[in-house]
Every structure is written in C-alpha cells, then in structure tokens.
Amino acid sequence: MRVASTLFASLALTGCLIPRTPFSESTPPPAPTYTDEAAWAALPWRDDNADLGAAGETDGQAEATVDVFFIHPTTYFSGKSWNQPIDDESTNERTDDNVLPNQASVFNGHARVFAPRYRQATLGSYLGDDQDSRDAALDLAYGDVLAAFEHYLAAWGDGRPIVIAGHSQGAQHAYRLLSERFAHGDLRDRLVAGYVVGALVPTDVVADALPGLSPCSDRDEAGCWIVYNSVKANEAPSRFDQVRAWTPSGPTTFAMPTLTCTNPVTGAVGTAWSERSAHGGAARLSSEGDGAPVHRSALSTRCTERGLLEVDIYDDEVSVRGDDLHIYDYSLFRSDLRRDLAARVAAFLR
Numbered sequence: 131m132r133v134a135s136t137l138f139a140s141l142a143l144t145g146c147l148i149p150r151t152p153f154s155e156s157t158p159p160p161a162p163t164y165t166d167e168a169a170w171a172a173l174p175w176r177d178d179n180a181d182l183g184a185a186g187e188t189d190g191q192a193e194a195t196v197d198v199f200f201i202h203p204t205t206y207f208s209g210k211s212w213n214q215p216i217d218d219e220s221t222n223e224r225t226d227d228n229v230l231p232n233q234a235s236v237f238n239g240h241a242r243v244f245a246p247r248y249r250q251a252t253l254g255s256y257l258g259d260d261q262d263s264r265d266a267a268l269d270l271a272y273g274d275v276l277a278a279f280e281h282y283l284a285a286w287g288d289g290r291p292i293v294i295a296g297h298s299q300g301a302q303h304a305y306r307l308l309s310e311r312f313a314h315g316d317l318r319d320r321l322v323a324g325y326v327v328g329a330l331v332p333t334d335v336v337a338d339a340l341p342g343l344s345p346c347s348d349r350d351e352a353g354c355w356i357v358y359n360s361v362k363a364n365e366a367p368s369r370f371d372q373v374r375a376w377t378p379s380g381p382t383t384f385a386m387p388t389l390t391c392t393n394p395v396t397g398a399v400g401t402a403w404s405e406r407s408a409h410g411g412a413a414r415l416s417s418e419g420d421g422a423p424v425h426r427s428a429l430s431t432r433c434t435e436r437g438l439l440e441v442d443i444y445d446d447e448v449s450v451r452g453d454d455l456h457i458y459d460y461s462l463f464r465s466d467l468r469r470d471l472a473a474r475v476a477a478f479l480r
Contacts, residue, residue, distance in 0.1 A: 147209045147254030153263035158270055159215035159249055164281035169216060171202065171225050172234055174242035179230035181238060182420040184413035184464060191242045196322055196475050198241040198293040199282060200234045201275055201300030203328070206252045212267040213249040222247065227417035233297050233460045235415065236467045240475045241293055244286070246278035250299060261374065265381045268302070275303045279311070291478055292317065293471065294324045297459060301329035301357070306376050308355060309339045318342070323474040324355030325467070328459045330373045331357050332387035333437065339378055345390050349397030349470060352478035356392040358439040360455035360462060366438060367454040389437030394463040397470050403432045410465030412448050424465055
C-alpha cells in the first residue's frame with residue numbers, strides 16, 4: 131500500500147501554490163449548480179469510484195437505508211486562484227481517482243454515497259501567512275458545501291438517516307456543518323454519526339461548537355462523531371503546535387492545543403494501545419477496479435494525551451512515508467471504519 135507523499139512538499143518549495151493576489155482583491159470562480167449532477171463527484175445511482183471496494187467488500191448502496199454526505203479533502207494544487215474552479219479537470223481527476231476509491235467508498239457497505247464538488251480552498255491557502263485570505267477561501271468553500279447539503283436534503287434526503295463525513299479540509303467543513311445544522315438544528319435525530327477525520331478540533335471548543343453531540347466513546351453509540359489525526363508512534367509533527375480551527379465565533383488560533391481523538395480501531399476513547407489483532411485492515415485502492423488486498427492485524431494505535439493518534443505499524447506491506455500520516459488517515463483503517471459504520475447504523479436503527 132503505497133502513496134506518493136512528496137508532491138506537496140516539492141510544490142510548496144517553489145511557492146507556486148500560494149496566490150499572489152489577496153482574496154479580497156480577487157474574483158472567485160463561478161458557483162456550482164447542484165441541480166446539475168455534474169456538480170457531484172459521487173451519486174449512488176451513478177457509476178463512479180465511490181462504488182469500488184477492497185477484496186471481500188460488498189457495495190451495499192442499493193439496499194442501504196442510510197445516506198452519507200461525504201466532503202472530499204484538498205485536491206486543488208494551484209496558485210492561480212484561492213478556490214478551485216468547479217470544471218478544473220486535473221483537480222476533479224485527483225478527487226475521482228484517488229479520494230473516491232480510498233475515502234468515500236469506505237462508506238458504501240452501509241450507506242448511499244453523496245459527494246459534492248465544491249470550490250475548495252487551494253492547498254496554498256494553508257502554506258502562506260495571509261490568514262485573512264485563507265479564512266475567506268475556506269468560508270467560500272463551506273458556502274458551497276452547505277448549498278450542496280441543502281440540495282441533498284430537499285431533493286434526495288427524504289427523511290433518511292444521515293452520516294456526515296470528510297477528510298482534512300473536507301472534515302473541517304463537516305465539523306462546521308455538524309455544528310450549524312445538527313447541534314443547533316432539527317436534524318439531530320437523523321444523525322447516525324459524524325466522521326471528521328483529519329480535522330483539527332481542540333477539546334476546548336467542543337462544548338460550544340457541538341452542544342449535545344459528544345465525541346464517540348464506544349462503538350455501539352450513534353449520534354456521536356469521530357475525529358483523529360494519525361502520526362507515527364512517538365512522533366508529534368510541528369504542525370500540531372499551533373492550530374487554526376473553526377469555532378462558532380470564527381476561526382481561532384490555538385497554541386499547543388489538546389485535540390479531540392477517537393481511536394478508529396476500537397471506536398472508543400482512551401490512551402491504551404489497541405491490540406494488534408483488533409486492527410480490521412488497511413487497504414489502498416486504485417481507480418482501475420476493486421479487489422485490492424486488505425492487510426489485517428498490521429498495526430496498533432492509541433490516542434495520546436495531546437489527542438494525536440499514534441500508529442505503530444508492524445506489516446512491511448503497509449508502507450508509509452514521513453512521521454505525519456495525514457494522507458493515510460482513511461487507508462490505514464479502511465476495514466475498521468467500515469466495521470465502525472456498520473455498528474453505528476445498527477445502534478441507530480435499534
């Protein structure tokens with residue numbers, strides 16, 4: 131299971147990802163129209179890469195009674211604008227060929243998958259010093275996510291139970307969506323679970339941002355949410371020393387925060403190491419087709435006191451690069467997350 135992880139670093143060194151004009155002086159690309167199915171990366175009745183699966187997995191979307199609204203991570207690597215034009219072909223290919231098979235498809239065993247395209251903030255917004263432009267670009271991106279979600283509710287939701295999920299930038303938007311539409315809205319009774327994987331959620335803001343919606347502490351819970359940030363065992367990358375996170379009062383910078391963490395292997399909280407045998411399996415899919423091997427009992431995990439998910443990998447077939455395992459947040463725990471969703475759907479329906 132190999133993923134190239136040098137692209138971001140090499141591009142960042144050239145500075146080509148950071149727009150030269152502040153957001154306030156630039157013109158955003160046109161907004162998507164979510165009544166047009168081309169504005170969606172995945173829909174359950176369409177043949178797309180969210181339908182794929184690893185060896186032994188089954189796509190259960192046709193029979194599912196639950197829906198997942200999945201928000202993809204950053205795949206726009208350009209300094210031409212602060213936000214992605216929706217028709218940018220190379221960006222959409224990265225979303226479709228990498229993210230859909232390896233992240234969105236995790237949920238297809240028990241939920242119909244809806245994944246909008248949106249004017250995501252460019253990767254360069256995270257690399258420069260212009261916080262105002264970064265915040266504005268992310269706010270514009272969230273506006274699209276919210277518009278897509280409202281269209282899903284009106285056109286396709288039909289009162290069905292909902293899973294909110296995402297990764298990285300998409301997870302930050304998922305966290306905000308949970309705060310604004312579930313913690314304070316009439317949708318709380320429809321929430322199966324939230325998977326805000328790779329989002330930075332300081333424990334200090336949880337009570338204010340998500341009142342009544344607790345982090346998952348047991349796998350038999352529903353109506354809760356899961357977040358973790360994967361790192362190699364005994365490592366704490368410097369990007370976690372200062373975190374800029376969304377809060378209901380606006381984006382805020384936190385110094386050395388304790389982050390919220392649920393262990394995806396156990397589905398629970400706590401700093402104890404999981405047993406190696408508890409690991410359900412890692413897998414890396416391509417867009418070529420399904421059937422990728424699943425590497426089980428390949429690792430152990432624990433949430434640290436700082437709220438990072440430490441990962442100790444034993445299996446040489448599970449190959450990662452670097453100490454920050456952010457890009458592997460889903461693939462290292464593919465089978466665990468599928469098992470987790472199955473348990474939470476069962477708990478919701480009881």
